[in-house]
Amino acid sequence: MRKLSLVIVILASTAAAWWWTQGSDSRPEDETAALPDTAAGEAAELAESAAADSQQAAEAVTDATPTEDPATKADAAADAAADAAAIAADAAAEAVRASEDSGIAQADKAATEAEAAAEAALDAASRAAEAAAPQADSDAETTAQAARDAAEAAAVAADATAVAARIEDALTPEGFDADKVSAIIRDADISEVQKATLQRLIDTAAANPDLLRAALEQVKAVMK
Secondary structure, X not given: OHHHHHHHHHHHHHOOOOOOOOOOOOOOOOOOOOXXXXXXXXXXXXXXXXXXXXXXXXXXXXXXXXXXXXXXXXXXXXXXXXXXXXXXXXXXXXXXXXXXXXXXXXXXXXXXHHHHHHHHHHHHHHHHHHHHOOOOOOOHHHHHHHHHHHHXXXXXXXXXHHHHHHHHHHOOOOOOOHHHHHHHHHHXXXXXXXXXXXXXXXXXXXXXXXXXXXXXXXXXXXXX
């Protein structure tokens, strides 16, 4: 806390003006906002796309017309599920990296959720592949359901990766978002005094990129 107080004094004496002129209320994070241009953000975007493709392939099995071969569509659904699961696993790995870089509990929670969802997607994709195998004694709907399960789990992994990516990005000067950082501080498992101190630190430094970088690093250091 002594170090934080010293940093605030330095920043307060050098900052030209307060950036925070619209009050301290923060808005909920916009989940529809574009993903950050980072490895984790790109991984989440790929996972979302793969999950959507897997979902469409699974639906195509049950929507197949009499002139279409359900077995062929079941194979395609199983393949799409496997692709979605593999990409979800990669996305989860990026979520873990993002959480380690940010050192923030919320990012770590998102990474854990991404890993669990990716494992579920891999399990479901394995079931879909087994059901679609030529020697399997199962119908197309069994494969389709497993593919849907994989798609849903992959989508969860993508969402969790996106959360970790946005947290990581918000704690950099390039991706800084005052509302997001305020929400991160507010939800942190630290004392109210520390939260207030960190918030003042961010408010003071927000207008100066050089000071902001140091302030964000201080936030991450306190919240690790």
